[in-house]
Amino acid sequence: MAFSKLFAVLSIVVAISAASMVLHERHTAIPSGFALRRSAPDDEMITLRVGLKSNNVAGLEAKLRSVSNPGSPDFRKWLSMDEVKAFTQPSADTVSAFDAFASANGLVPTVISPSRDWVSITLPVSKANKLFATEFAIYTHPDLKRAITRTLTVSLPSELVGHVDVIHPTTAFVTPNIRLVSPGRQINAHGPAASCNSSDPSSVVTPACLQELYGIPTTPATQTSNALLVTGYFDQWAQSADLAQFLKLVRPDIPSATTFTLLSTANGTNPQSPDNASLEANVDIQYSVGIATGVPVQFLSVGGGLTLDDFPALLLETTTFLDGVANPPTVMTTSYGFAESFFGLSVATKICNAYMALGARGISVVFDSGDGGVRGNHDDPDMCTNNTFMPVFPASCPWVSSVGSTQGFAPEKALNLTGGGFSNFFPAPYYQTAAVDKFLDTIPGDFAGMFNKSGRGHPDISTQGWNFEMVNAGKVLFVAIGGTSVSAPTFASIIALINDRLLAENKPVLGFLNPFLYSKASSAFTDVITGHNSGLLCPASSAAFDAAVGWDPLTGLGTPIFPDLLAAALA
Numbered sequence: 001m002a003f004s005k006l007f008a009v010l011s012i013v014v015a016i017s018a019a020s021m022v023l024h025e026r027h028t029a030i031p032s033g034f035a036l037r038r039s040a041p042d043d044e045m046i047t048l049r050v051g052l053k054s055n056n057v058a059g060l061e062a063k064l065r066s067v068s069n070p071g072s073p074d075f076r077k078w079l080s081m082d083e084v085k086a087f088t089q090p091s092a093d094t095v096s097a098f099d100a101f102a103s104a105n106g107l108v109p110t111v112i113s114p115s116r117d118w119v120s121i122t123l124p125v126s127k128a129n130k131l132f133a134t135e136f137a138i139y140t141h142p143d144l145k146r147a148i149t150r151t152l153t154v155s156l157p158s159e160l161v162g163h164v165d166v167i168h169p170t171t172a173f174v175t176p177n178i179r180l181v182s183p184g185r186q187i188n189a190h191g192p193a194a195s196c197n198s199s200d201p202s203s204v205v206t207p208a209c210l211q212e213l214y215g216i217p218t219t220p221a222t223q224t225s226n227a228l229l230v231t232g233y234f235d236q237w238a239q240s241a242d243l244a245q246f247l248k249l250v251r252p253d254i255p256s257a258t259t260f261t262l263l264s265t266a267n268g269t270n271p272q273s274p275d276n277a278s279l280e281a282n283v284d285i286q287y288s289v290g291i292a293t294g295v296p297v298q299f300l301s302v303g304g305g306l307t308l309d310d311f312p313a314l315l316l317e318t319t320t321f322l323d324g325v326a327n328p329p330t331v332m333t334t335s336y337g338f339a340e341s342f343f344g345l346s347v348a349t350k351i352c353n354a355y356m357a358l359g360a361r362g363i364s365v366v367f368d369s370g371d372g373g374v375r376g377n378h379d380d381p382d383m384c385t386n387n388t389f390m391p392v393f394p395a396s397c398p399w400v401s402s403v404g405s406t407q408g409f410a411p412e413k414a415l416n417l418t419g420g421g422f423s424n425f426f427p428a429p430y431y432q433t434a435a436v437d438k439f440l441d442t443i444p445g446d447f448a449g450m451f452n453k454s455g456r457g458h459p460d461i462s463t464q465g466w467n468f469e470m471v472n473a474g475k476v477l478f479v480a481i482g483g484t485s486v487s488a489p490t491f492a493s494i495i496a497l498i499n500d501r502l503l504a505e506n507k508p509v510l511g512f513l514n515p516f517l518y519s520k521a522s523s524a525f526t527d528v529i530t531g532h533n534s535g536l537l538c539p540a541s542s543a544a545f546d547a548a549v550g551w552d553p554l555t556g557l558g559t560p561i562f563p564d565l566l567a568a569a570l571a
């Protein structure tokens with residue numbers, strides 16, 4: 001009798017706590033490519049980042065709209081660190097709701113962001129499973145060095161609904177996915193002159209080629225308060241010796257000792273040896289220092305220790321770092337991305353909002369648009385017949401400027417691998433709806449259902465992205481390399497040079513770019529009207545978008561014309 005009474009009481013408790021859980025996010029199946037190994041051991045300790053709801057995201061968005069909109073009386077009156085924080089910090093109610101939950105459950109939260117909108121908690125898996133109705137398990141993926149602990153479903157106790165935006169890592173399944181494309185051909189070193197020649201089949205892209213093609217000045221920038229930040233992830237390190245060799249070869253007009261400043265977060269390092277060289281970090285640094293002549297360039301090495309492979313966590317480490325820097329760079333460029341669906345809506349939204357905050361402070365946030373054409377940076381031959389197009393994140397975030405790739409010179413056409421499409425998470429923002437609607441009118445009716453017509457279209461702009469000359473791992477190894485990874489630093493360098501001119505005239509920097517790009521600056525781009533983004537590996541006959549007159553999801557508004565962009569910026 002006593003036993004069954006106790007049993008009844010227990011069932012009621014379980015029923016009550018089950019009823020008070022609200023489903024937050026779930027996958028209906030294991031994300032493709034990942035394999036379930038086993039349940040996570042009950043006593044394994046897991047550290048979860050809890051993203052607390054910011055008190056006024058809508059207010060920040062409205063403020064950003066007014067400071068980034070040409071014609072607004074507040075145009076380019078970028079916010080200070082504290083002004084942004086007033087929007088992004090959680091409300092007192094949110095903090096007390098989470099603190100009450102934590103203390104009731106014996107959790108000790110640690111604040112891990114300057115706005116206090118992120119805290120971390122460390123707890124046994126069994127407890128996490130109970131508190132958040134998760135089923136943590138061990139998953140592997142061929143691209144991951146280590147197994148990861150994730151869950152297909154996460155819920156929130158009702159008292160946290162409206163206070164907690166995201167718990168990470170839970171349902172985000174993302175791999176490092178470094179897709180920089182090397183055509184695998186070593187080339188004879190080309191100096192600055194022999195480049196950008198469409199009638200020469202062996203021609204390669206160099207800084208001189210880009211300078212000539214886009215009208216980029218070669219004279220050094222003068223403003224020391226300016227900085228261009230290049231982010232580095234996944235132990236991809238930028239080598240000073242490779243940079244010096246590159247500059248000697250292709251920029252003999254500037255000192256080959258011109259270098260970058262190392263910044264570090266999450267224990268990031270930057271060891272210097274040919275064995276530590278990586279194509280991605282090297283090409284990003286070489287085309288930043290090589291094009292943004294005289295602009296101070298910073299390399300932010302984002303470490304991560306055991307979370308080295310956790311891309312969402314690394315993106316958050318980056319924004320958290322910048323949120324605490326009083327004099328941030330004016331431009332940040334990142335050449336990494338992954339299919340949006342693998343992040344999941346809640347963590348992607350929180351990361352995207354962090355870019356909104358950086359934009360409001362006057363930082364131009366630049367991302368490459370992915371190297372998988374319409375197939376989500378994921379250009380796998382198995383996927384060529386799958387006509388559900390996959391957008392790429394963070395390129396799909398409306399608060400970043402995403403950069404696609406072109407090839408050829410007269411005229412430029414869209415490179416087949418250029419990532420582009422329409423977000424399933426973020427609606428088309430106000431600044432691009434007219435441009436995107438015009439493109440949607442060109443799409444054949446049988447495309448319905450392949451992509452989300454109401455989503456944020458990306459990329460926003462493009463530059464050359466194929467056959468870039470670079471130096472890697474010392475020696476005389478010159479490789480020609482391609483992908484939107486090289487386009488992002490090229491475009492970011494152009495923006496950094498324009499910021500130099502603005503600062504020289506005591507004018508505010510460009511900051512969040514897109515409203516300006518789609519309005520006053522839209523004629524400062526050469527429209528790219530041919531190309532099909534079926535991918536590097538999928539046959540050209542596979543379904544994809546076609547470049548068109550005006551904005552398109554391969555090359556955006558087109559490729560930059562520096563003098564026109566500068567004139568629009570100064571006007």
Ligand SMILES: *[C@@H]1O[C@H](CO)[C@@H](O)[C@H](O)[C@H]1NC(C)=O
Pocket residue numbers: 194197198199200201
């Ligand atoms: C371009 O390449 C063609 C073919 O190799 C060559 O004849 C021509 O001189 C080159 N033009 C320039 C400006 O280097």
Ligand SMILES: *[C@@H]1O[C@H](CO)[C@@H](O)[C@H](O)[C@H]1NC(C)=O
Pocket residue numbers: 271272273274275276
């Ligand atoms: C960097 O290269 C050095 C020299 O080969 C090597 O000893 C070291 O292990 C490398 N560092 C890392 C972290 O890979």
Ligand SMILES: *[C@@H]1O[C@H](CO)[C@@H](O)[C@H](O)[C@H]1NC(C)=O
Pocket residue numbers: 266267303304305306307
């Ligand atoms: C950085 O290193 C410290 C000391 O080893 C460690 O406690 C911390 O967890 C590390 N941080 C990250 C993000 O790996």
Ligand SMILES: *[C@@H]1O[C@H](CO)[C@@H](O)[C@H](O)[C@H]1NC(C)=O
Pocket residue numbers: 386387388390
């Ligand atoms: C096609 O790709 C989408 C997006 O990854 C996926 O959800 C869907 O299951 C795939 N369809 C087939 C038939 O493989």
Ligand SMILES: *[C@@H]1O[C@H](CO)[C@@H](O)[C@H](O)[C@H]1NC(C)=O
Pocket residue numbers: 423424425426427428452454455456
């Ligand atoms: C399409 O995008 C909108 C946001 O613009 C989103 O609310 C909706 O869920 C998306 N549809 C699908 C099927 O993903």
Ligand SMILES: *[C@@H]1O[C@H](CO)[C@@H](O)[C@H](O)[C@H]1NC(C)=O
Pocket residue numbers: 407415416417466535536537538539540
């Ligand atoms: C995609 O374009 C690159 C560069 O022009 C080319 O090497 C590759 O063969 C193309 N891929 C396909 C499938 O046509």
